[in-house]
Amino acid sequence: MIVGPTPSLNFVSDDADVCGVDEAGRGPLAGPVVAAAVILDRCKPIEGLRDSKLLTELQRVRLAAEIRHKAKAFAVAFASHGEIDGINILQASLLAMERAVVRLHVFPELVRVDGRQIPAFHDRARLYRAEPIIDGDNLVPEISAASILAKVCRDRLMRRLHRRYPQYGFDHNKGYATAEHLRALGKFGPCAIHRATFAPVREAGAEHAR
Numbered sequence: 001m002i003v004g005p006t007p008s009l010n011f012v013s014d015d016a017d018v019c020g021v022d023e024a025g026r027g028p029l030a031g032p033v034v035a036a037a038v039i040l041d042r043c044k045p046i047e048g049l050r051d052s053k054l055l056t057e058l059q060r061v062r063l064a065a066e067i068r069h070k071a072k073a074f075a076v077a078f079a080s081h082g083e084i085d086g087i088n089i090l091q092a093s094l095l096a097m098e099r100a101v102v103r104l105h106v107f108p109e110l111v112r113v114d115g116r117q118i119p120a121f122h123d124r125a126r127l128y129r130a131e132p133i134i135d136g137d138n139l140v141p142e143i144s145a146a147s148i149l150a151k152v153c154r155d156r157l158m159r160r161l162h163r164r165y166p167q168y169g170f171d172h173n174k175g176y177a178t179a180e181h182l183r184a185l186g187k188f189g190p191c192a193i194h195r196a197t198f199a200p201v202r203e204a205g206a207e208h209a210r
Helices: 056-069 081-087 088-105 139-162 179-188 199-209
Strands: 019-026 031-041 073-079 112-113 130-133
Touching: 019 056, 019 088, 019 139, 019 199, 031 139, 056 139, 073 088, 081 088, 112 139, 179 199
Parallel strands: 019 112, 112 130
Antiparallel strands: 019 031, 031 073
């Protein structure tokens, strides 16, 4: 069976303010998960938008600057490592997405979210029309832009956190479970920004508590 792009569940006019939402940082063992929401300006096209994972760091940084300059509206938000431990990484990712959308200074007529789930929006649920788009970071330019902003913002944050916790190599591993990071966890144990509920962190913490 040939599977095509995820169909849109909501019709919007060509001039509607559509917001794309994506996150960065679900997989790492440390640091927050960061989400971005972007409404593009159709009068100011941006070339080269696609999933941030398919771009080089230099391309992401260049595009992030262009998105911030040309977008009709954008916002970035995060959920902390403590929130991730408290409500799990999926719910924390959705919470960060919700926070980013709510911070936009332009109200979106439709929110398109990368993946299979959408934020709850809680007491604002009736205000927002939202739909999940599988592989949206490749299919929807607004989501691609959001993925780039979220990734660039999180990478910069992890480089700043590296100055406080240099032994883990956050400046280059960004908190992901690289061999170097796992060795540092074994040697030093978890630090204050590690996600305590993630198995390698939990195991390293238990070993150092003995």
